[in-house]
Amino acid sequence: MNPSGPHQTIGLTTISRTVASLAVGVVHTLERAVVGEARVRTAQGNAWEAVCADRARADQRAELDRLVAELSAARAAARDRQPVS
Template identity: 80%
Template sequence: MSTESNGLTTISRTVASLAAGVVHTLERAVVGEAQMRTARGNAWEAVCADRARADQRAELDRIVAELTTNRDSRPTS
Protein backbone atom coordinates (compact mmCIF):
# COMPACT_ATOMS: atom_id res chain seq x y z
CA MET A 1 0.00 0.00 0.00
CA SER A 2 2.80 2.47 0.76
CA THR A 3 4.08 2.07 -2.82
CA GLU A 4 0.66 3.06 -4.22
CA SER A 5 0.41 6.03 -1.90
CA ASN A 6 3.93 7.11 -2.72
CA GLY A 7 3.21 6.80 -6.45
CA LEU A 8 0.06 8.91 -6.20
CA THR A 9 1.90 11.57 -4.22
CA THR A 10 4.65 11.70 -6.83
CA ILE A 11 2.12 11.97 -9.64
CA SER A 12 0.22 14.75 -7.81
CA ARG A 13 3.42 16.71 -7.23
CA THR A 14 4.44 16.28 -10.86
CA VAL A 15 1.07 17.49 -12.11
CA ALA A 16 1.14 20.47 -9.75
CA SER A 17 4.66 21.35 -10.87
CA LEU A 18 3.71 21.14 -14.54
CA ALA A 19 0.60 23.24 -13.95
CA ALA A 20 2.66 25.92 -12.21
CA GLY A 21 5.08 25.92 -15.14
CA VAL A 22 2.23 26.32 -17.62
CA VAL A 23 0.70 29.20 -15.64
CA HIS A 24 4.08 30.92 -15.41
CA THR A 25 4.71 30.55 -19.16
CA LEU A 26 1.18 31.71 -19.98
CA GLU A 27 1.49 34.77 -17.75
CA ARG A 28 4.83 35.64 -19.37
CA ALA A 29 3.26 35.34 -22.85
CA VAL A 30 0.11 37.31 -22.01
CA VAL A 31 1.43 40.21 -19.93
CA GLY A 32 4.98 40.34 -21.20
CA GLU A 33 8.32 40.05 -19.48
CA ALA A 34 8.31 43.61 -18.12
CA GLN A 35 4.85 43.24 -16.52
CA MET A 36 5.50 39.96 -14.70
CA ARG A 37 4.55 40.10 -11.03
CA THR A 38 7.45 39.41 -8.72
CA ALA A 39 7.89 39.20 -4.98
CA ARG A 40 9.81 42.49 -5.11
CA GLY A 41 7.02 44.13 -7.10
CA ASN A 42 4.38 42.82 -4.72
CA ALA A 43 6.37 44.08 -1.73
CA TRP A 44 6.76 47.54 -3.30
CA GLU A 45 3.01 47.71 -4.00
CA ALA A 46 2.35 46.82 -0.36
CA VAL A 47 4.75 49.55 0.83
CA CYS A 48 3.06 52.10 -1.43
CA ALA A 49 -0.39 51.05 -0.21
CA ASP A 50 0.74 51.34 3.43
CA ARG A 51 2.13 54.82 2.77
CA ALA A 52 -1.09 55.89 1.05
CA ARG A 53 -3.17 54.65 4.01
CA ALA A 54 -0.86 56.46 6.44
CA ASP A 55 -1.22 59.68 4.41
CA GLN A 56 -5.01 59.32 4.44
CA ARG A 57 -5.02 58.73 8.21
CA ALA A 58 -2.79 61.77 8.76
CA GLU A 59 -5.06 63.93 6.60
CA LEU A 60 -8.14 62.71 8.48
CA ASP A 61 -6.42 63.39 11.82
CA ARG A 62 -5.57 66.90 10.62
CA ILE A 63 -9.18 67.56 9.56
CA VAL A 64 -10.56 66.24 12.86
CA ALA A 65 -8.09 68.40 14.82
CA GLU A 66 -9.06 71.45 12.77
CA LEU A 67 -12.77 70.83 13.28
CA THR A 68 -12.25 70.30 17.00
CA THR A 69 -10.27 73.52 17.27
CA ASN A 70 -12.92 75.44 15.35
CA ARG A 71 -15.69 74.02 17.52
CA ASP A 72 -13.87 74.87 20.73
CA SER A 73 -13.08 78.42 19.58
CA ARG A 74 -16.69 79.31 18.65
CA PRO A 75 -18.31 81.81 20.96
CA THR A 76 -21.00 80.32 23.11
CA SER A 77 -24.38 82.00 23.33
Protein backbone atom coordinates in the same frame (compact mmCIF):
# COMPACT_ATOMS: atom_id res chain seq x y z
CA MET B 1 12.96 -2.96 -1.90
CA ASN B 2 14.33 -0.42 -4.35
CA PRO B 3 12.14 2.74 -4.56
CA SER B 4 13.30 3.49 -8.10
CA GLY B 5 12.50 -0.01 -9.34
CA PRO B 6 9.77 -0.98 -11.78
CA HIS B 7 7.22 -1.61 -8.98
CA GLN B 8 7.32 1.90 -7.55
CA THR B 9 3.90 3.09 -6.45
CA ILE B 10 2.68 6.62 -6.98
CA GLY B 11 0.70 8.06 -4.10
CA LEU B 12 -2.06 10.62 -4.16
CA THR B 13 0.25 13.31 -2.76
CA THR B 14 2.78 12.69 -5.52
CA ILE B 15 0.11 13.16 -8.16
CA SER B 16 -1.22 16.30 -6.43
CA ARG B 17 2.24 17.84 -6.24
CA THR B 18 2.90 17.02 -9.87
CA VAL B 19 -0.38 18.57 -11.00
CA ALA B 20 0.20 21.65 -8.84
CA SER B 21 3.72 22.05 -10.21
CA LEU B 22 2.51 21.78 -13.79
CA ALA B 23 -0.30 24.26 -13.10
CA VAL B 24 2.16 26.80 -11.68
CA GLY B 25 4.34 26.38 -14.75
CA VAL B 26 1.39 26.91 -17.08
CA VAL B 27 0.22 30.01 -15.21
CA HIS B 28 3.74 31.46 -15.20
CA THR B 29 4.13 30.87 -18.94
CA LEU B 30 0.69 32.28 -19.64
CA GLU B 31 1.42 35.39 -17.58
CA ARG B 32 4.62 36.01 -19.53
CA ALA B 33 2.75 35.60 -22.82
CA VAL B 34 -0.18 37.85 -21.85
CA VAL B 35 1.45 40.74 -19.96
CA GLY B 36 4.89 40.62 -21.50
CA GLU B 37 8.32 39.80 -20.15
CA ALA B 38 8.87 43.24 -18.63
CA ARG B 39 5.60 43.25 -16.64
CA VAL B 40 5.83 39.83 -14.98
CA ARG B 41 5.30 40.15 -11.23
CA THR B 42 8.31 39.40 -9.07
CA ALA B 43 8.86 39.22 -5.34
CA GLN B 44 10.75 42.51 -5.48
CA GLY B 45 7.93 44.14 -7.44
CA ASN B 46 5.35 42.81 -5.02
CA ALA B 47 7.35 44.11 -2.06
CA TRP B 48 7.66 47.57 -3.63
CA GLU B 49 3.91 47.66 -4.35
CA ALA B 50 3.26 46.76 -0.71
CA VAL B 51 5.56 49.56 0.49
CA CYS B 52 3.80 52.05 -1.79
CA ALA B 53 0.38 50.88 -0.60
CA ASP B 54 1.49 51.22 3.05
CA ARG B 55 2.72 54.76 2.39
CA ALA B 56 -0.53 55.69 0.67
CA ARG B 57 -2.56 54.34 3.62
CA ALA B 58 -0.36 56.26 6.06
CA ASP B 59 -0.87 59.46 4.04
CA GLN B 60 -4.64 58.90 4.05
CA ARG B 61 -4.64 58.30 7.83
CA ALA B 62 -2.59 61.46 8.38
CA GLU B 63 -5.00 63.48 6.23
CA LEU B 64 -7.99 62.06 8.10
CA ASP B 65 -6.33 62.82 11.46
CA ARG B 66 -5.70 66.40 10.28
CA LEU B 67 -9.35 66.81 9.23
CA VAL B 68 -10.62 65.42 12.55
CA ALA B 69 -8.33 67.80 14.45
CA GLU B 70 -9.62 70.74 12.41
CA LEU B 71 -13.24 69.74 13.05
CA SER B 72 -12.57 69.32 16.78
CA ALA B 73 -10.90 72.72 16.95
CA ALA B 74 -13.77 74.35 15.05
CA ARG B 75 -16.33 72.69 17.32
CA ALA B 76 -14.45 73.79 20.45
CA ALA B 77 -14.19 77.36 19.11
CA ALA B 78 -17.92 77.42 18.34
CA ARG B 79 -18.71 76.11 21.83
CA ASP B 80 -16.51 78.82 23.39
CA ARG B 81 -18.31 81.57 21.44
CA GLN B 82 -21.80 80.53 22.58
CA PRO B 83 -23.23 82.78 25.32
CA VAL B 84 -23.70 81.14 28.70
CA SER B 85 -27.41 80.96 29.67
